[in-house]
Amino acid sequence: MEIFSAFAVSLQAVWLESGFASFTIGNLMMILVGIFLLYMAIAKEYEPLLLTPIAFGCIMANFPATGFLEEPGVMQVINYGIKFEIFPPLIFLGVGAMTDFGPLLANPNTLFMGAAAQFGVFVALAGAMVLGFTAQEASAIGIIGGADGPTAIYMASKMAPNLLGAIAVAAYSYMSLVPLIQPPIMKLLTSKKEREVKMDQLRQVSHFEKMVFPVASAVLISLLLPPVAALISMLMLGNLFRESGVTERLSDTSQNALCNIVTIFLATGTGMTMNANDFLTIQTLEIIALGLVAFAGGTAAGVILGKIMCRLSGWKINPLIGSAGVSAVPMAARVSQVVGQKANPSNFLLMHAMGPNVAGVIGTAVAAGTMLAMIGPR
Amino acid sequence: MDNTVTNPIVIMLINMSIVFGVLFILNIFIRFIHFIDPTKVRKKAVPERAAAPARAAVQTASAPVVASGISGETVAAIAGALAAYGVGFSQIKAIRPAERNSWAGAARINGLRNKR
Numbered sequence: 001m002e003i004f005s006a007f008a009v010s011l012q013a014v015w016l017e018s019g020f021a022s023f024t025i026g027n028l029m030m031i032l033v034g035i036f037l038l039y040m041a042i043a044k045e046y047e048p049l050l051l052t053p054i055a056f057g058c059i060m061a062n063f064p065a066t067g068f069l070e071e072p073g074v075m076q077v078i079n080y081g082i083k084f085e086i087f088p089p090l091i092f093l094g095v096g097a098m099t100d101f102g103p104l105l106a107n108p109n110t111l112f113m114g115a116a117a118q119f120g121v122f123v124a125l126a127g128a129m130v131l132g133f134t135a136q137e138a139s140a141i142g143i144i145g146g147a148d149g150p151t152a153i154y155m156a157s158k159m160a161p162n163l164l165g166a167i168a169v170a171a172y173s174y175m176s177l178v179p180l181i182q183p184p185i186m187k188l189l190t191s192k193k194e195r196e197v198k199m200d201q202l203r204q205v206s207h208f209e210k211m212v213f214p215v216a217s218a219v220l221i222s223l224l225l226p227p228v229a230a231l232i233s234m235l236m237l238g239n240l241f242r243e244s245g246v247t248e249r250l251s252d253t254s255q256n257a258l259c260n261i262v263t264i265f266l267a268t269g270t271g272m273t274m275n276a277n278d279f280l281t282i283q284t285l286e287i288i289a290l291g292l293v294a295f296a297g298g299t300a301a302g303v304i305l306g307k308i309m310c311r312l313s314g315w316k317i318n319p320l321i322g323s324a325g326v327s328a329v330p331m332a333a334r335v336s337q338v339v340g341q342k343a344n345p346s347n348f349l350l351m352h353a354m355g356p357n358v359a360g361v362i363g364t365a366v367a368a369g370t371m372l373a374m375i376g377p378r
Numbered sequence: 379m380d381n382t383v384t385n386p387i388v389i390m391l392i393n394m395s396i397v398f399g400v401l402f403i404l405n406i407f408i409r410f411i412h413f414i415d416p417t418k419v420r421k422k423a424v425p426e427r428a429a430a431p432a433r434a435a436v437q438t439a440s441a442p443v444v445a446s447g448i449s450g451e452t453v454a455a456i457a458g459a460l461a462a463y464g465v466g467f468s469q470i471k472a473i474r475p476a477e478r479n480s481w482a483g484a485a486r487i488n489g490l491r492n493k494r
Contacts, residue, residue: 104408122389135383362404
Protein backbone atom coordinates (compact mmCIF):
# COMPACT_ATOMS: atom_id res chain seq x y z
CA MET A 1 0.00 0.00 0.00
CA GLU A 2 2.85 2.30 0.90
CA ILE A 3 4.24 1.98 -2.58
CA PHE A 4 0.92 3.04 -4.09
CA SER A 5 0.65 5.95 -1.68
CA ALA A 6 4.20 7.15 -2.51
CA PHE A 7 3.43 6.72 -6.22
CA ALA A 8 0.23 8.79 -5.87
CA VAL A 9 2.04 11.56 -3.96
CA SER A 10 4.82 11.70 -6.56
CA LEU A 11 2.29 11.73 -9.36
CA GLN A 12 0.42 14.56 -7.69
CA ALA A 13 3.64 16.53 -7.23
CA VAL A 14 4.52 16.08 -10.90
CA TRP A 15 1.00 17.19 -11.87
CA LEU A 16 1.15 20.28 -9.67
CA GLU A 17 4.56 21.20 -11.11
CA SER A 18 3.34 20.72 -14.67
CA GLY A 19 1.87 23.43 -16.83
CA PHE A 20 -1.49 21.65 -16.95
CA ALA A 21 -2.22 22.53 -13.31
CA SER A 22 -2.10 26.27 -14.03
CA PHE A 23 -3.30 26.14 -17.62
CA THR A 24 -6.21 28.53 -18.18
CA ILE A 25 -8.90 28.95 -20.83
CA GLY A 26 -7.08 32.18 -21.76
CA ASN A 27 -3.89 30.24 -22.46
CA LEU A 28 -5.83 27.81 -24.62
CA MET A 29 -7.41 30.66 -26.58
CA MET A 30 -4.03 32.30 -27.17
CA ILE A 31 -2.51 29.00 -28.30
CA LEU A 32 -5.37 28.74 -30.79
CA VAL A 33 -4.64 32.32 -31.90
CA GLY A 34 -1.00 31.28 -32.38
CA ILE A 35 -2.06 28.25 -34.44
CA PHE A 36 -4.32 30.49 -36.55
CA LEU A 37 -1.43 32.90 -37.17
CA LEU A 38 0.77 29.93 -38.12
CA TYR A 39 -1.90 28.88 -40.61
CA MET A 40 -2.01 32.40 -42.08
CA ALA A 41 1.78 32.48 -42.33
CA ILE A 42 2.36 29.02 -43.78
CA ALA A 43 -0.81 28.20 -45.74
CA LYS A 44 -1.75 31.73 -46.85
CA GLU A 45 1.85 33.06 -46.98
CA TYR A 46 1.00 36.32 -45.17
CA GLU A 47 4.44 37.69 -44.13
CA PRO A 48 5.63 34.13 -43.31
CA LEU A 49 9.13 35.24 -42.33
CA LEU A 50 7.71 37.37 -39.52
CA LEU A 51 4.40 35.78 -38.71
CA THR A 52 5.80 32.26 -38.23
CA PRO A 53 8.14 33.19 -35.33
CA ILE A 54 5.54 35.63 -33.92
CA ALA A 55 2.91 32.88 -33.93
CA PHE A 56 5.23 30.35 -32.34
CA GLY A 57 6.30 32.92 -29.76
CA CYS A 58 2.62 33.46 -28.98
CA ILE A 59 2.19 29.72 -28.41
CA MET A 60 5.30 29.62 -26.18
CA ALA A 61 4.13 32.66 -24.17
CA ASN A 62 1.12 30.66 -23.06
CA PHE A 63 2.96 27.71 -21.61
CA PRO A 64 2.42 28.27 -17.88
CA ALA A 65 5.16 27.95 -15.25
CA THR A 66 8.08 28.06 -17.66
CA GLY A 67 9.80 31.04 -16.04
CA PHE A 68 10.91 32.16 -19.51
CA LEU A 69 11.01 35.83 -18.63
CA GLU A 70 11.99 35.51 -14.96
CA GLU A 71 15.01 33.23 -15.13
CA PRO A 72 18.27 33.94 -17.01
CA GLY A 73 18.37 32.18 -20.35
CA VAL A 74 17.92 32.68 -24.04
CA MET A 75 14.29 33.75 -23.66
CA GLN A 76 15.23 36.49 -21.24
CA VAL A 77 18.01 37.67 -23.56
CA ILE A 78 15.47 37.91 -26.40
CA ASN A 79 13.14 39.83 -24.10
CA TYR A 80 15.97 42.24 -23.20
CA GLY A 81 16.64 42.79 -26.91
CA ILE A 82 13.11 44.11 -27.27
CA LYS A 83 12.82 45.84 -23.90
CA PHE A 84 16.04 47.82 -24.40
CA GLU A 85 15.35 48.56 -28.10
CA ILE A 86 18.35 46.58 -29.36
CA PHE A 87 16.67 44.68 -32.18
CA PRO A 88 14.79 47.44 -34.10
CA PRO A 89 17.97 49.41 -34.96
CA LEU A 90 19.67 46.17 -36.08
CA ILE A 91 16.70 45.44 -38.35
CA PHE A 92 17.04 48.97 -39.72
CA LEU A 93 20.68 48.19 -40.55
CA GLY A 94 19.45 45.35 -42.74
CA VAL A 95 16.65 47.47 -44.21
CA GLY A 96 19.18 50.17 -45.12
CA ALA A 97 21.44 47.62 -46.77
CA MET A 98 18.49 46.36 -48.84
CA THR A 99 17.14 49.80 -49.80
CA ASP A 100 17.94 51.66 -52.99
CA PHE A 101 17.51 55.38 -52.29
CA GLY A 102 18.05 56.10 -56.00
CA PRO A 103 14.36 56.76 -56.86
CA LEU A 104 14.07 59.13 -53.89
CA LEU A 105 17.26 60.99 -54.85
CA ALA A 106 16.11 61.22 -58.48
CA ASN A 107 12.76 62.72 -57.48
CA PRO A 108 13.03 64.29 -53.99
CA ASN A 109 9.49 65.68 -54.20
CA THR A 110 8.26 62.19 -53.39
CA LEU A 111 9.41 62.91 -49.82
CA PHE A 112 6.19 64.90 -49.39
CA MET A 113 4.12 61.83 -50.19
CA GLY A 114 6.03 59.97 -47.47
CA ALA A 115 5.20 62.84 -45.12
CA ALA A 116 1.52 62.98 -46.10
CA ALA A 117 1.09 59.26 -45.48
CA GLN A 118 2.01 59.87 -41.84
CA PHE A 119 -1.38 61.57 -41.48
CA GLY A 120 -2.84 58.15 -40.62
CA VAL A 121 -0.45 57.90 -37.66
CA PHE A 122 -1.81 61.08 -36.13
CA VAL A 123 -5.46 60.30 -36.90
CA ALA A 124 -5.06 57.03 -35.01
CA LEU A 125 -3.24 58.86 -32.22
CA ALA A 126 -6.15 61.27 -31.83
CA GLY A 127 -8.65 58.39 -32.02
CA ALA A 128 -6.77 56.44 -29.35
CA MET A 129 -6.74 59.45 -27.01
CA VAL A 130 -10.47 59.88 -27.52
CA LEU A 131 -10.92 56.20 -26.57
CA GLY A 132 -9.13 56.83 -23.30
CA PHE A 133 -5.55 55.71 -23.99
CA THR A 134 -2.83 57.93 -22.54
CA ALA A 135 -0.90 60.20 -24.92
CA GLN A 136 2.10 57.85 -24.78
CA GLU A 137 0.02 54.76 -25.48
CA ALA A 138 -1.83 56.59 -28.26
CA SER A 139 1.41 57.58 -29.96
CA ALA A 140 2.61 53.96 -29.90
CA ILE A 141 -0.73 52.81 -31.35
CA GLY A 142 -0.69 55.52 -34.02
CA ILE A 143 2.67 54.42 -35.38
CA ILE A 144 0.97 51.22 -36.64
CA GLY A 145 -0.18 53.51 -39.50
CA GLY A 146 3.45 53.93 -40.49
CA ALA A 147 3.40 50.26 -41.57
CA ASP A 148 6.88 49.90 -40.21
CA GLY A 149 7.21 46.93 -37.84
CA PRO A 150 10.58 47.77 -36.23
CA THR A 151 9.57 51.40 -35.59
CA ALA A 152 6.24 50.25 -34.11
CA ILE A 153 8.09 47.90 -31.74
CA TYR A 154 10.65 50.61 -30.95
CA MET A 155 7.90 53.07 -30.05
CA ALA A 156 5.80 50.53 -28.14
CA SER A 157 8.75 49.39 -26.02
CA LYS A 158 9.52 53.02 -25.13
CA MET A 159 6.00 54.43 -24.80
CA ALA A 160 3.69 51.53 -23.94
CA PRO A 161 5.47 48.26 -23.09
CA ASN A 162 2.17 46.85 -21.82
CA LEU A 163 0.70 47.10 -25.34
CA LEU A 164 3.74 45.81 -27.22
CA GLY A 165 2.20 42.48 -28.24
CA ALA A 166 -1.04 43.93 -29.58
CA ILE A 167 0.74 46.77 -31.41
CA ALA A 168 3.31 44.48 -33.02
CA VAL A 169 0.70 41.97 -34.13
CA ALA A 170 -1.55 44.71 -35.53
CA ALA A 171 1.40 46.35 -37.36
CA TYR A 172 2.65 43.15 -38.97
CA SER A 173 -0.85 41.89 -39.74
CA TYR A 174 -1.79 45.08 -41.58
CA MET A 175 1.57 45.11 -43.37
CA SER A 176 0.80 41.67 -44.72
CA LEU A 177 -2.68 42.85 -45.73
CA VAL A 178 -1.43 45.86 -47.73
CA PRO A 179 -2.44 44.24 -51.08
CA LEU A 180 -6.01 43.88 -49.76
CA ILE A 181 -6.44 47.14 -47.83
CA GLN A 182 -4.89 49.68 -50.20
CA PRO A 183 -6.35 49.02 -53.69
CA PRO A 184 -10.01 49.86 -52.83
CA ILE A 185 -8.94 53.15 -51.20
CA MET A 186 -6.67 53.99 -54.14
CA LYS A 187 -9.41 53.30 -56.68
CA LEU A 188 -12.01 55.19 -54.65
CA LEU A 189 -9.90 58.34 -54.53
CA THR A 190 -8.63 58.40 -58.12
CA SER A 191 -10.22 58.61 -61.55
CA LYS A 192 -9.27 56.21 -64.35
CA LYS A 193 -7.53 59.08 -66.14
CA GLU A 194 -5.35 59.71 -63.08
CA ARG A 195 -4.48 56.03 -62.71
CA GLU A 196 -3.44 55.89 -66.36
CA VAL A 197 -0.84 58.67 -66.05
CA LYS A 198 2.52 57.48 -67.32
CA MET A 199 5.57 58.88 -65.58
CA ASP A 200 8.84 59.83 -67.27
CA GLN A 201 11.94 57.73 -66.70
CA LEU A 202 13.86 58.86 -63.62
CA ARG A 203 17.27 60.43 -64.07
CA GLN A 204 20.40 58.44 -63.28
CA VAL A 205 21.65 59.05 -59.74
CA SER A 206 25.41 59.32 -59.38
CA HIS A 207 27.58 57.32 -57.02
CA PHE A 208 28.50 60.60 -55.31
CA GLU A 209 24.87 61.35 -54.45
CA LYS A 210 24.28 57.83 -53.18
CA MET A 211 27.37 58.13 -50.96
CA VAL A 212 26.68 61.59 -49.56
CA PHE A 213 22.96 61.11 -48.89
CA PRO A 214 23.16 58.46 -46.12
CA VAL A 215 25.91 60.31 -44.26
CA ALA A 216 24.32 63.76 -44.59
CA SER A 217 20.79 62.63 -43.73
CA ALA A 218 22.00 60.62 -40.70
CA VAL A 219 23.75 63.75 -39.40
CA LEU A 220 20.81 66.04 -40.16
CA ILE A 221 17.99 63.88 -38.77
CA SER A 222 19.96 62.71 -35.74
CA LEU A 223 20.74 66.32 -34.82
CA LEU A 224 17.11 67.34 -35.31
CA LEU A 225 15.56 64.33 -33.56
CA PRO A 226 18.02 62.60 -31.19
CA PRO A 227 15.41 60.07 -29.92
CA VAL A 228 15.46 58.27 -33.27
CA ALA A 229 19.18 58.67 -33.93
CA ALA A 230 19.72 54.93 -33.37
CA LEU A 231 17.12 53.97 -35.99
CA ILE A 232 18.11 56.51 -38.63
CA SER A 233 21.85 56.07 -38.14
CA MET A 234 21.66 52.31 -38.51
CA LEU A 235 19.39 52.65 -41.57
CA MET A 236 21.91 54.95 -43.22
CA LEU A 237 24.92 52.89 -42.15
CA GLY A 238 23.36 49.85 -43.80
CA ASN A 239 22.76 51.89 -46.94
CA LEU A 240 26.36 53.12 -46.90
CA PHE A 241 27.54 49.50 -46.76
CA ARG A 242 25.42 48.84 -49.84
CA GLU A 243 26.43 51.87 -51.88
CA SER A 244 30.10 52.30 -50.98
CA GLY A 245 31.15 49.43 -53.22
CA VAL A 246 33.99 48.47 -50.87
CA THR A 247 32.02 46.81 -48.04
CA GLU A 248 30.21 44.07 -49.91
CA ARG A 249 30.75 41.52 -47.15
CA LEU A 250 29.27 43.84 -44.52
CA SER A 251 26.38 44.69 -46.81
CA ASP A 252 25.75 41.01 -47.47
CA THR A 253 25.83 40.16 -43.75
CA SER A 254 23.52 43.08 -42.89
CA GLN A 255 21.01 42.15 -45.59
CA ASN A 256 20.98 38.43 -45.01
CA ALA A 257 22.58 36.67 -42.04
CA LEU A 258 22.30 39.43 -39.44
CA CYS A 259 18.86 40.57 -40.56
CA ASN A 260 17.55 37.01 -40.49
CA ILE A 261 19.00 36.29 -37.05
CA VAL A 262 17.60 39.50 -35.57
CA THR A 263 14.25 38.88 -37.26
CA ILE A 264 14.03 35.48 -35.56
CA PHE A 265 14.77 37.04 -32.17
CA LEU A 266 12.60 40.11 -32.66
CA ALA A 267 9.60 38.25 -34.00
CA THR A 268 9.81 35.41 -31.47
CA GLY A 269 10.23 37.93 -28.65
CA THR A 270 7.26 39.91 -29.92
CA GLY A 271 5.15 36.77 -29.98
CA MET A 272 6.25 36.05 -26.44
CA THR A 273 4.63 39.26 -25.25
CA MET A 274 1.26 37.81 -26.27
CA ASN A 275 0.35 36.00 -23.09
CA ALA A 276 -3.32 35.64 -22.26
CA ASN A 277 -3.29 38.06 -19.32
CA ASP A 278 -1.95 40.96 -21.40
CA PHE A 279 -3.50 40.17 -24.76
CA LEU A 280 -7.07 39.08 -24.11
CA THR A 281 -8.43 42.52 -23.33
CA ILE A 282 -10.82 44.95 -24.97
CA GLN A 283 -7.82 47.23 -25.56
CA THR A 284 -6.40 44.73 -28.04
CA LEU A 285 -9.55 44.96 -30.17
CA GLU A 286 -9.42 48.75 -29.97
CA ILE A 287 -5.77 48.74 -31.06
CA ILE A 288 -6.53 46.47 -34.02
CA ALA A 289 -9.42 48.76 -35.08
CA LEU A 290 -7.29 51.90 -34.66
CA GLY A 291 -4.50 50.28 -36.65
CA LEU A 292 -6.88 49.84 -39.58
CA VAL A 293 -7.94 53.50 -39.30
CA ALA A 294 -4.28 54.54 -39.27
CA PHE A 295 -3.48 52.42 -42.31
CA ALA A 296 -6.46 53.58 -44.33
CA GLY A 297 -5.88 57.22 -43.33
CA GLY A 298 -2.21 57.07 -44.34
CA THR A 299 -3.03 55.51 -47.70
CA ALA A 300 -5.77 58.07 -48.39
CA ALA A 301 -3.59 61.05 -47.41
CA GLY A 302 -0.74 59.82 -49.62
CA VAL A 303 -3.05 59.41 -52.61
CA ILE A 304 -4.68 62.81 -52.05
CA LEU A 305 -1.28 64.53 -51.97
CA GLY A 306 -0.41 62.52 -55.09
CA LYS A 307 -3.50 63.99 -56.78
CA ILE A 308 -2.45 67.50 -55.82
CA MET A 309 1.09 66.89 -57.10
CA CYS A 310 -0.38 65.38 -60.28
CA ARG A 311 -2.23 68.64 -61.01
CA LEU A 312 0.68 70.87 -60.00
CA SER A 313 3.12 68.93 -62.21
CA GLY A 314 0.82 69.08 -65.24
CA TRP A 315 -0.22 65.40 -65.10
CA LYS A 316 3.33 64.10 -64.87
CA ILE A 317 2.90 62.32 -61.53
CA ASN A 318 0.61 59.32 -61.11
CA PRO A 319 -1.28 59.80 -57.80
CA LEU A 320 -1.18 56.05 -57.14
CA ILE A 321 2.45 56.27 -56.04
CA GLY A 322 1.30 58.36 -53.04
CA SER A 323 -0.12 55.27 -51.36
CA ALA A 324 3.39 53.81 -51.15
CA GLY A 325 4.21 56.52 -48.60
CA VAL A 326 2.99 54.24 -45.83
CA SER A 327 6.35 52.37 -45.85
CA ALA A 328 5.79 48.57 -45.94
CA VAL A 329 8.80 48.34 -48.26
CA PRO A 330 8.52 47.14 -50.99
CA MET A 331 4.98 45.74 -50.84
CA ALA A 332 3.22 49.12 -50.93
CA ALA A 333 5.25 50.09 -54.02
CA ARG A 334 4.25 46.83 -55.68
CA VAL A 335 0.59 47.61 -54.98
CA SER A 336 0.99 50.99 -56.76
CA GLN A 337 2.57 49.15 -59.69
CA VAL A 338 -0.19 46.54 -59.89
CA VAL A 339 -3.08 49.03 -59.62
CA GLY A 340 -1.41 51.40 -62.11
CA GLN A 341 -0.81 48.59 -64.58
CA LYS A 342 -4.40 47.44 -64.40
CA ALA A 343 -5.46 50.93 -65.51
CA ASN A 344 -2.79 51.13 -68.20
CA PRO A 345 -0.88 47.93 -69.09
CA SER A 346 2.12 49.91 -70.34
CA ASN A 347 2.50 51.69 -66.99
CA PHE A 348 5.60 50.91 -64.90
CA LEU A 349 5.24 52.69 -61.57
CA LEU A 350 7.33 50.42 -59.36
CA MET A 351 10.52 52.47 -59.55
CA HIS A 352 8.63 55.74 -59.09
CA ALA A 353 6.69 54.34 -56.12
CA MET A 354 9.93 53.36 -54.40
CA GLY A 355 10.57 57.09 -53.84
CA PRO A 356 7.58 57.66 -51.52
CA ASN A 357 8.04 54.16 -50.14
CA VAL A 358 11.52 54.81 -48.74
CA ALA A 359 10.45 58.37 -47.86
CA GLY A 360 7.73 56.71 -45.76
CA VAL A 361 10.37 54.79 -43.78
CA ILE A 362 12.17 58.05 -43.01
CA GLY A 363 8.84 59.83 -42.39
CA THR A 364 7.69 57.20 -39.89
CA ALA A 365 10.99 57.41 -38.05
CA VAL A 366 10.70 61.21 -37.99
CA ALA A 367 7.10 60.97 -36.72
CA ALA A 368 8.25 58.56 -34.01
CA GLY A 369 11.11 60.87 -33.05
CA THR A 370 8.81 63.88 -32.88
CA MET A 371 6.36 62.08 -30.61
CA LEU A 372 9.16 60.76 -28.41
CA ALA A 373 10.51 64.30 -28.08
CA MET A 374 7.08 65.80 -27.37
CA ILE A 375 5.36 63.26 -25.16
CA GLY A 376 7.98 60.58 -24.52
CA PRO A 377 9.00 59.37 -21.06
CA ARG A 378 11.34 61.78 -19.26
CA MET B 379 5.62 73.49 -14.63
CA ASP B 380 4.49 70.56 -16.81
CA ASN B 381 4.30 71.71 -20.42
CA THR B 382 3.20 68.36 -21.84
CA VAL B 383 0.59 68.85 -24.58
CA THR B 384 -2.48 66.65 -24.11
CA ASN B 385 -4.86 67.96 -26.77
CA PRO B 386 -4.88 65.32 -29.55
CA ILE B 387 -5.58 67.88 -32.30
CA VAL B 388 -2.68 70.07 -31.18
CA ILE B 389 -0.37 67.04 -31.00
CA MET B 390 -1.52 66.03 -34.48
CA LEU B 391 -0.96 69.48 -36.00
CA ILE B 392 2.44 70.00 -34.38
CA ASN B 393 3.66 66.53 -35.38
CA MET B 394 2.45 66.77 -38.98
CA SER B 395 4.11 70.18 -39.31
CA ILE B 396 7.40 68.83 -37.96
CA VAL B 397 7.31 65.75 -40.23
CA PHE B 398 6.66 67.93 -43.29
CA GLY B 399 9.31 70.41 -42.13
CA VAL B 400 12.02 67.77 -41.65
CA LEU B 401 11.27 66.09 -44.97
CA PHE B 402 11.21 69.50 -46.69
CA ILE B 403 14.70 70.19 -45.32
CA LEU B 404 15.77 66.75 -46.55
CA ASN B 405 14.33 67.60 -49.97
CA ILE B 406 16.45 70.77 -50.11
CA PHE B 407 19.44 68.75 -48.93
CA ILE B 408 19.03 66.18 -51.73
CA ARG B 409 18.83 68.97 -54.32
CA PHE B 410 21.94 70.55 -52.81
CA ILE B 411 23.84 67.26 -53.02
CA HIS B 412 22.86 67.00 -56.70
CA PHE B 413 23.87 70.63 -57.25
CA ILE B 414 27.38 70.20 -55.81
CA ASP B 415 27.93 66.76 -57.38
CA PRO B 416 31.41 67.06 -58.96
CA THR B 417 30.90 63.94 -61.07
CA LYS B 418 28.04 65.50 -63.08
CA VAL B 419 30.37 67.35 -65.50
CA ARG B 420 32.50 64.34 -66.22
CA LYS B 421 29.41 62.29 -67.01
CA LYS B 422 28.38 64.71 -69.73
CA ALA B 423 31.81 64.50 -71.34
CA VAL B 424 31.91 60.72 -71.52
CA PRO B 425 28.94 60.12 -73.88
CA GLU B 426 30.28 62.72 -76.30
CA ARG B 427 33.57 60.91 -76.56
CA ALA B 428 31.75 57.62 -76.95
CA ALA B 429 29.48 59.08 -79.60
CA ALA B 430 32.38 59.95 -81.89
CA PRO B 431 33.15 56.39 -83.11
CA ALA B 432 29.42 55.75 -83.46
CA ARG B 433 29.11 58.71 -85.81
CA ALA B 434 32.10 57.44 -87.76
CA ALA B 435 30.42 54.09 -88.06
CA VAL B 436 27.28 55.66 -89.47
CA GLN B 437 29.26 57.68 -91.97
CA THR B 438 31.11 54.65 -93.30
CA ALA B 439 27.95 52.50 -93.00
CA SER B 440 30.14 49.47 -92.86
CA ALA B 441 29.71 47.71 -89.48
CA PRO B 442 27.94 48.48 -86.18
CA VAL B 443 29.88 49.47 -83.07
CA VAL B 444 29.99 46.36 -80.92
CA ALA B 445 30.64 46.71 -77.19
CA SER B 446 33.51 44.67 -75.81
CA GLY B 447 32.52 41.30 -74.39
CA ILE B 448 29.87 40.58 -77.04
CA SER B 449 30.86 37.57 -79.13
CA GLY B 450 30.66 37.30 -82.90
CA GLU B 451 27.94 34.67 -82.57
CA THR B 452 25.77 37.08 -80.54
CA VAL B 453 26.26 39.81 -83.15
CA ALA B 454 25.28 37.33 -85.87
CA ALA B 455 22.19 36.22 -83.94
CA ILE B 456 21.02 39.82 -83.38
CA ALA B 457 21.70 40.74 -87.02
CA GLY B 458 19.80 37.61 -88.14
CA ALA B 459 16.81 38.42 -85.94
CA LEU B 460 16.69 42.01 -87.20
CA ALA B 461 17.09 40.88 -90.81
CA ALA B 462 13.94 38.80 -90.35
CA TYR B 463 12.14 42.10 -89.69
CA GLY B 464 13.70 43.78 -92.74
CA VAL B 465 16.50 45.66 -90.97
CA GLY B 466 19.74 45.46 -92.94
CA PHE B 467 23.13 44.98 -91.25
CA SER B 468 24.26 48.44 -92.41
CA GLN B 469 21.33 50.00 -90.56
CA ILE B 470 22.50 48.70 -87.16
CA LYS B 471 24.40 51.52 -85.44
CA ALA B 472 25.62 49.75 -82.30
CA ILE B 473 25.23 46.59 -80.26
CA ARG B 474 25.69 47.01 -76.53
CA PRO B 475 24.16 45.61 -73.31
CA ALA B 476 20.99 47.49 -72.28
CA GLU B 477 21.63 49.88 -69.39
CA ARG B 478 18.62 49.03 -67.32
CA ASN B 479 18.71 49.50 -63.61
CA SER B 480 17.41 46.80 -61.33
CA TRP B 481 14.13 48.54 -60.43
CA ALA B 482 13.16 49.05 -64.05
CA GLY B 483 14.00 45.39 -64.70
CA ALA B 484 11.89 44.28 -61.75
CA ALA B 485 8.98 46.39 -62.99
CA ARG B 486 9.15 44.84 -66.46
CA ILE B 487 9.28 41.31 -65.04
CA ASN B 488 6.36 42.15 -62.76
CA GLY B 489 4.43 43.53 -65.72
CA LEU B 490 4.99 40.39 -67.74
CA ARG B 491 3.85 38.23 -64.84
CA ASN B 492 0.67 40.24 -64.39
CA LYS B 493 -0.20 39.87 -68.05
CA ARG B 494 -0.25 36.08 -67.80
